[in-house]
Amino acid sequence: MAVIRHISTRLLDVAYEEHGPADGNPVLLLHGFPYDPRCYDRVAAALAAQDYRVIVPYLRGYGPTRFLSGDTMRSGQQAALAQDLLDLMDALSISRAALAGYDWGGRAACIVAALWPQRVRCLVTGDGYNIQDIAGFAVPAAPETEHRNWYQYYFHTPRGAAGLAANRFALGRLLWQLWSPSWRFDEATYARTAAAFDNPDFVDIVIHSYRHRYGYAPGDPALEDIERALARGPMITVPTISLCGADDGVSPPSAADEDAAHFSGRYKRRLLPGIGHNIPQEAPEAVVKALLDLMAPA
Numbered sequence: 003m004a005v006i007r008h009i010s011t012r013l014l015d016v017a018y019e020e021h022g023p024a025d026g027n028p029v030l031l032l033h034g035f036p037y038d039p040r041c042y043d044r045v046a047a048a049l050a051a052q053d054y055r056v057i058v059p060y061l062r063g064y065g066p067t068r069f070l071s072g073d074t075m076r077s078g079q080q081a082a083l084a085q086d087l088l089d090l091m092d093a094l095s096i097s098r099a100a101l102a103g104y105d106w107g108g109r110a111a112c113i114v115a116a117l118w119p120q121r122v123r124c125l126v127t128g129d130g131y132n133i134q135d136i137a138g139f140a141v142p143a144a145p146e147t148e149h150r151n152w153y154q155y156y157f158h159t160p161r162g163a164a165g166l167a168a169n170r171f172a173l174g175r176l177l178w179q180l181w182s183p184s185w186r187f188d189e190a191t192y193a194r195t196a197a198a199f200d201n202p203d204f205v206d207i208v209i210h211s212y213r214h215r216y217g218y219a220p221g222d223p224a225l226e227d228i229e230r231a232l233a234r235g236p237m238i239t240v241p242t243i244s245l246c247g248a249d250d251g252v253s254p255p256s257a258a259d260e261d262a263a264h265f266s267g268r269y270k271r272r273l274l275p276g277i278g279h280n281i282p283q284e285a286p287e288a289v290v291k292a293l294l295d296l297m298a299p300a
Contacts, residue, residue: 022050034105063207076213084113104128130261182278
């Protein structure tokens with residue numbers, strides 16, 4: 003069982019798990035929605051065994067992570083996730099690190115890599131370029147995509163917010179099943195992660211995340227400069243490997259790599275047959291290999 007540590011940033015008491023030697027080269031592993039650090043257990047163990055310092059935080063709204071003030075906006079917007087990552091690196095005195103993330107965590111990692119490349123040694127991203135084009139979300143997508151995004155539109159309504167509050171554990175399980183149709187997880191595996199949803203800010207942050215990305219909720223004014231920078235679709239210049247689950251039920255990969263144009267540095271996309279959305283838990287060896295390939299001496 004990993005030991006949970008805490009450190010204060012500007013806004014949060016961040017709960018995180020640390021593996022490997024304190025003087026090892028740092029790697030930060032970032033989970034998504036609706037997941038938690040348990041998705042990285044095998045990845046963290048494998049990297050720690052090779053003497054990397056591995057940090058796996060609970061994102062805002064998950065597990066023991068808490069806001070320092072009741073007055074702070076419970077924002078789930080992409081800029082908030084990225085700022086949290088940057089603040090965590092500062093609090094831990096990590097000047098530069100390898101980053102790996104998917105879903106919300108992949109968004110945070112992509113943003114830091116794009117806007118603060120000097121802080122990022124390399125990037126492993128789940129499903130490519132995860133920076134949101136909020137203006138573009140105003141345009142309806144293909145019917146199949148709209149169907150897969152049903153939960154997002156549900157969260158746009160008062161009924162969806164009430165439903166998430168009342169049924170967060172059942173809803174999370176359903177999303178796991180829909181998004182990773184080839185993965186046969188058991189109830190104990192899900193329960194270990196679902197405990198992280200029992201956080202007082204979970205519902206507010208999730209609802210704000212899915213409303214803000216469509217322009218249906220205002221963002222945190224303190225993050226507006228970051229959002230303006232992201233609206234320009236910044237390039238990612240750091241060495242990157244994109245891992246895409248071929249059986250991803252919510253964002254299935256296209257035959258052609260539509261995200262390649264967003265990466266100007268060394269870049270490769272790897273398709274993972276039989277793998278769904280929860281890449282690090284379904285295919286930990288692929289995540290470890292991608293990180294080690296990028297961190298290997300040139």
